[in-house]
Amino acid sequence: MTTTPHPLVARARRLADDLLFPSAQRVDRDGVPATHIEAVRRSGLLGVSAPAEYGGAGAPDTVARETAEILAGACCSTWFVQTQHHTPVRMLGGAEPGLPARERLLRPLATGELLAGIAYAHLRAFPRVPVRARAERGGWRFDGTVPWYTGWGLNDVMLLAGVTDAAEVVFAFAEARERPGLRPSAPMRLAALTAARTVSLELAGLWVPREAVVLRTPREEFARVDIPRSTNTSPAVFGVAYAALRLLDGAPDAKETARALRSRLDEVRRRAYALADHPVAHERVEERLALRTRAYDFLRAATTAAVVAGGGRSMSLDSPAQRLAREAMFLLVQGQTAPVRGAHLAALAPD
Secondary structure, three states: OOOOOOHHHHHHHHHHHHHHOOOHHHHHHHOOOHHHHHHHHHHOHHHOOOOHHHOOOOOOHHHHHHHHHHHHHHOHHHHHHHHOOHHHHHHHHOOOOOOHHHHHHHHHHHOOOOOEEEEOHHHHHOOOOOEEEEEEOOEEEEEEEEEEEEOOOOOOEEEEEEEOOOOEEEEEEEEOOOEOOEEEOOOOOOOOOHHHOEEEEEEEEEEEEHHHEEEEEEHHHHHHHHHHHHOOOOHHHHHHHHHHHHHHHOOHHHHHHHHHHHHHHHHHHHHHHHHHOOOOOOOOHHHHHHHHHHHHHHHHHHHHHHHHHHHHHHHOOOOHHHHHHHHHHHHHHOOOOHHHHHHHHHHHOOO
């Protein structure tokens, strides 16, 4: 894995080595503590992609990807909570200057004063509409169910989306707390990343003011932008795979396996990131999907090899190998869209 020379990469590495990795097994069992999020805040990583004029780092995508790899490889649950934050920051950073939501929230989000979560993955279920939005009384009301919301109890605000009867998508910010119109479920018990505090949200006429809206766009336009973006490989896939290879490096009889897998993973990573940097997001989609699927192959191979090398010890809940294997299973479906699922299933089918 290459190392991008940037202060935030060095800070991410120190955070991973000093705090995240040493406590990852405890966090996996007990949940992401607020102290972990506070450490991420202090590091400046929440503003990695935020505009410098609003207190962020304004770092290039290469830095954002590498810091994400580092955090995911050290503690995937902590990475998953904080990664929700970056989409709202990017959306506000790209919004029209002077937009009330941008001027109110971008600086506190860029500096880490506030932590954001996201509640819009359900938009990919269209033509089902799990959350509906309707204009009312100087603002918008949201009704329905957000199936997945990560970071409950840690996030300060959420980026919420709903679809109108006219098939317009409305994105707005709301406080991430229980109140009339917003009720969270109990925390979900999951096979992996239970620690990330994921709930579902029941919305019963939740009202947000017009000034909280950051984007209104036709659903077709949202899909046009979202589908190509989702075909790129998540940096977390590489982060967890490299973490598994580091475990293999410590097993005398697995070093050759680690060397061979690392060489091939490096090549897939190089090609996947080159495509992610391609200036036209909707071009070379099939190649992006093929590389994402190939990255999954090496993620699965690396984490399986770590379990095999650990032998019976890998079955202990104190084993990093089994934790990484479960995190790999989670990453197979995280951010999954219909095209991603179809390409992955096709690649898994026998010839």
